[in-house]
Each structure stands twice: as C-alpha cells, then as structure tokens.
Amino acid sequence: MERTSGRAAVPSWVIFWTGKRGSASHMTEEISITQFLARSATIPVIDVRSPSEYSRGHIPGAVNIPLFDDHERKVVGTQYKKVNRETATLSALEFAGKKLASMARDGQKIAGSRKELLLHCWRGGMRSKSMAWLFETLGLTCFVLEGGYRAYRRHLREALKNPLRLNVIGGRTGSGKTELLHYLRQEGAQVVDLEGLANHKGSAFGSLGEAGQPTTEQFENDLHRQLSQLDPAGEIWIEDESRNIGRCVIPEEIYSQMLESEVLFLDIPREERARHIVTHYASYDPEQLRSCILKIERKLGGDRTRDALDFLERKDFFSAVMITLQYYDKSYLYSLEKNHGKYRMIPSDRVDPVKNAVRIHQYLQTAHDDLA
Structure with a gap:
C-alpha cells in the first residue's frame, strides 16, 4: 500500500x-x-x-x-x-x-x-x-x-400545474386532426402532439404502425420536456383526447386545462373522413385490422361487427370503415358534450390541413374581433 x-x-x-x-x-x-x-x-x-x-x-x-x-x-x-x-x-x-x-x-x-x-x-x-x-x-x-x-x-409535477393558453382541436375520428397539428407546427405554431408522445392514435386501431408505447411515467417526462421548450405565454395547439391514449394517461394537471378550454370542432362529413381513413389503414395486414374491429365488438354489436368483418374480407375497406364510424362518431359526441363546457363547430367539407387551418384561424379572428 x-x-x-x-x-x-x-x-x-x-x-x-x-x-x-x-x-x-x-x-x-x-x-x-x-x-x-x-x-x-x-x-x-x-x-x-x-x-x-x-x-x-x-x-x-x-x-x-x-x-x-x-x-x-x-x-x-x-x-x-x-x-x-x-x-x-x-x-x-x-x-x-x-x-x-x-x-x-x-x-x-x-x-x-x-x-x-x-x-x-x-x-x-x-x-x-x-x-x-x-x-x-x-x-x-x-x-x-x-x-x-x-x-x-x-x-x-409542479411545472405541469402552470396555466397554459390552449387551442384544443376537436373532431370526429378521421378528421385529420394530427395532420392539422403537424401543419401548424410547420408554420411556426406551438404544438403539443400527445398522440406522437404516446405512440398511439387513440382508438382501437391506434397502435397500428406505431412503436411500443412508453410507460405513463415516461409519457409525462416527455410531455414535460416538450412543454418546457415552448413559450407558456403564447398559444399552444393540442388535440382533444380522452384521458387515456392507449395505456398512457394524460396528467390531470394538463387534462383539466384541456377540458376547461373551448374545443375547435372540425365538422367533416362521415364519407370524407372514411375515405381519409382508408388511405391510412388499408395497407395494414387484414388480420391486424380484424383484431382491431373485434376489440370494439361489444360497442358495435354483433350484426355490425359481422358486416364490418365481411366487408374487410372482401377488401371493401370504405364500407368497413363506415360501419366502425357509427360507433366512434356517437362515442366522440357523447364525450364532447359530457366533458367540455364549450365547443365551436367549424364546418368543413374535406380533410385538408391547410384549408382547415385557415377556417380555424378565421373563426379565432372573428371571435377576437367580437370581443374587441
């Protein structure tokens, strides 16, 4: 030594x-x-x-x-x-x-x-x-x-309590809300992509094409980092979501602020949304799609489930999607009216992030002028 x-x-x-x-x-x-x-x-x-x-x-x-x-x-x-x-x-x-x-x-x-x-x-x-x-x-x-x-x-936990100026984008399944958020981010807006952080699109089909989900704890950590990179005094765009995105749970501190914010609801016809969904999901393995439909069998009912599976087997994806949207549309509107104190319907005839961004900005400008 x-x-x-x-x-x-x-x-x-x-x-x-x-x-x-x-x-x-x-x-x-x-x-x-x-x-x-x-x-x-x-x-x-x-x-x-x-x-x-x-x-x-x-x-x-x-x-x-x-x-x-x-x-x-x-x-x-x-x-x-x-x-x-x-x-x-x-x-x-x-x-x-x-x-x-x-x-x-x-x-x-x-x-x-x-x-x-x-x-x-x-x-x-x-x-x-x-x-x-x-x-x-x-x-x-x-x-x-x-x-x-x-x-x-x-x-x-303390940082997530900070008040945020949220613009909450809503709309029935297939309205292109995520694409709209991505476009707004490209245009320089402050955006929080909850589904991107959760690696899940928020429905029974949400895990298709996604990597494995993080734990809720890691989801919170990633969300905190994304928020910390934004200006809290500025507007932040976020998608209306259920509390659970797959297995990830939105922190109560953020979710309560989402519920208190006005939802900017894109009201797009079902047929247009179905066509949009087909372009994103028709390429997946039919067995994966079948499994996803069976997850909502109890909600769809036996007859509609059998019809949807039959259309899927015949590769009539549009008809299969139209059936599943009967459940998702009803479920989303029920949740919207139950959980949100206020929402504004913004009509649109198509899933187009550029045009829908213009429509939403026009509404916000009109609302601002009315208050002035």
Missing part, C-alpha cells in the same frame, strides 16, 4: 464506494434540478440507476450506465436491510469491480471533447456520487443532481 505524507493512501475501493478521500479531496458539485435541466441542453446526462428503474421513466435524453443491474441492486438492498451494511458493501464492491473499466470507457465516450457529465440516481446518493468519482479519475468534470430523479419528478 502506498503512503503519502506519512499517511496510508486510501484504497481505491474505499474511495469508490464511500466517496471519501480525505480533506484534500475534490468534492463533486451537487446542483439543483433547475440548474441540472438548464445544463442538460449542452452537457450529457447519465442515469446510473438500474435498467428497470430507467425503463419505467427517465429524464428525456439521459443515457443509462447502471452501477448495478436489477439482480445486483436487489441483492445489495436485501443485504442492507436484512443483514448489515458491511455485507451489503462487500457485495456492492464485488458487483461493481468487474465493470469499472467498461463503465469508465462509456462515460468518457459520452462526455466527448467537452469532458463534462451530469449524473443522477434515485435520491442523489451514493450511486451517483460513486460514479462521479469514477469518471473524475479520468479527468472528467461531473455534476450530481441534488435529490436525484425523485427531485426531477417533484419538479415536473
């Missing part, structure tokens, strides 16, 4: 686990959640929690370099609670020791030429501070999130 100034050097293993080097040691800087998020625009974020913790929900853009995998974390936690700290520490050192070099290389690669990293664990405790020490031995500068991921989630 090396000696320095008459004292035994602290073994690397002890430094790694305890984060202690003595009075001359460098102290990793802990920063608040607001500082952390501001710096994350230019500095990479490392989440050192276990893979399952990360998959349940993480700060958008964070890269997972777990100090322990799920099994290791369970073993260490159980030993800490049921045996003693020393036994848990020895197991932790054994688990981590085999991965030090690979974790260090990963951190160095992610830090890049800037040589800075933001780190967090669940509570801003030993996992993030230990990993910070490891990366700092390579000359990297590390900042640890005070309070960890838990502090981030608390910050998120």
Whole structure:
C-alpha cells in the first residue's frame, strides 16, 4: 500500500464506494434540478440507476450506465436491510469491480471533447456520487443532481400545474386532426402532439404502425420536456383526447386545462373522413385490422361487427370503415358534450390541413374581433 505524507493512501475501493478521500479531496458539485435541466441542453446526462428503474421513466435524453443491474441492486438492498451494511458493501464492491473499466470507457465516450457529465440516481446518493468519482479519475468534470430523479419528478409535477393558453382541436375520428397539428407546427405554431408522445392514435386501431408505447411515467417526462421548450405565454395547439391514449394517461394537471378550454370542432362529413381513413389503414395486414374491429365488438354489436368483418374480407375497406364510424362518431359526441363546457363547430367539407387551418384561424379572428 502506498503512503503519502506519512499517511496510508486510501484504497481505491474505499474511495469508490464511500466517496471519501480525505480533506484534500475534490468534492463533486451537487446542483439543483433547475440548474441540472438548464445544463442538460449542452452537457450529457447519465442515469446510473438500474435498467428497470430507467425503463419505467427517465429524464428525456439521459443515457443509462447502471452501477448495478436489477439482480445486483436487489441483492445489495436485501443485504442492507436484512443483514448489515458491511455485507451489503462487500457485495456492492464485488458487483461493481468487474465493470469499472467498461463503465469508465462509456462515460468518457459520452462526455466527448467537452469532458463534462451530469449524473443522477434515485435520491442523489451514493450511486451517483460513486460514479462521479469514477469518471473524475479520468479527468472528467461531473455534476450530481441534488435529490436525484425523485427531485426531477417533484419538479415536473409542479411545472405541469402552470396555466397554459390552449387551442384544443376537436373532431370526429378521421378528421385529420394530427395532420392539422403537424401543419401548424410547420408554420411556426406551438404544438403539443400527445398522440406522437404516446405512440398511439387513440382508438382501437391506434397502435397500428406505431412503436411500443412508453410507460405513463415516461409519457409525462416527455410531455414535460416538450412543454418546457415552448413559450407558456403564447398559444399552444393540442388535440382533444380522452384521458387515456392507449395505456398512457394524460396528467390531470394538463387534462383539466384541456377540458376547461373551448374545443375547435372540425365538422367533416362521415364519407370524407372514411375515405381519409382508408388511405391510412388499408395497407395494414387484414388480420391486424380484424383484431382491431373485434376489440370494439361489444360497442358495435354483433350484426355490425359481422358486416364490418365481411366487408374487410372482401377488401371493401370504405364500407368497413363506415360501419366502425357509427360507433366512434356517437362515442366522440357523447364525450364532447359530457366533458367540455364549450365547443365551436367549424364546418368543413374535406380533410385538408391547410384549408382547415385557415377556417380555424378565421373563426379565432372573428371571435377576437367580437370581443374587441
């Protein structure tokens, strides 16, 4: 063992686990959640929690370099609670020791030429501070999130309470609401695409062509990031949705504001909407479409379900869609009248994002002039 100034050097293993080097040691800087998020625009974020913790929900853009995998974390936690700290520490050192070099290389690669990293664990405790020490031995500068991921989630819950100026786009199924939002975004408007964040189109057919859905927790994290990039004083366009988009649940803080806002309802004929739906869904596997129709069999009724499936088998997609729209149209209008205090019907003869954007802007301008 090396000696320095008459004292035994602290073994690397002890430094790694305890984060202690003595009075001359460098102290990793802990920063608040607001500082952390501001710096994350230019500095990479490392989440050192276990893979399952990360998959349940993480700060958008964070890269997972777990100090322990799920099994290791369970073993260490159980030993800490049921045996003693020393036994848990020895197991932790054994688990981590085999991965030090690979974790260090990963951190160095992610830090890049800037040589800075933001780190967090669940509570801003030993996992993030230990990993910070490891990366700092390579000359990297590390900042640890005070309070960890838990502090981030608390910050998120408060931020979602902020009042928003929402323009809520409504319309029956097949009205092209998502296409309209995308067009408005291209034109420079502030847009929140809830279905895009949820990887789901919001109906029994909503998962077709989409990647797997995030957890509700991750959906909230991604929504918070999207909102944080917008000007809260400006108008924000959003689509009218049910509280659940597939398995993702819209946060109550946002959903309540959607319900309180006037819905700009695109009133488009059913036949036009059916043609629009066919252009998007006819290319999917017929078995997938059949499965989706069967999901709403109880709502459609036996006769209409059989008719829809028969049309599908004959590749008469238009007729099959017209049948399913009987249910969706009735369901949407019921929800609209039950949940929203006010809505404005804006007639349109076709699904056209450009023309419908003009119609909506004309209505808003007229409403503004009436108030002036």
